[in-house]
Amino acid sequence: YNPPVCEFAPITVNQIFHAIAKISPYKAPGPNGVSNCVYTHFADLLVPYMGPIFRATFMQRLIDR
Incomplete structure (x- = not known):
């Protein structure tokens, strides 16, 4: 496998709250x-449950970037 092009910063609780506030x-x-x-x-x-799920998804590379 090729190395990742860039690393993503972990998604924060504040980012999730901000995204939900915008929908x-x-x-x-x-x-x-x-x-x-x-x-x-x-x-x-x-949000307390969504944060760990999103972070695990990125860490395990379970989604296409």
């Missing part, structure tokens, strides 16, 4: 079927 709560759900209003209304409960 429109009543747009159609994405491919996962979860409505944006779930993320906006329950960000305080979800």
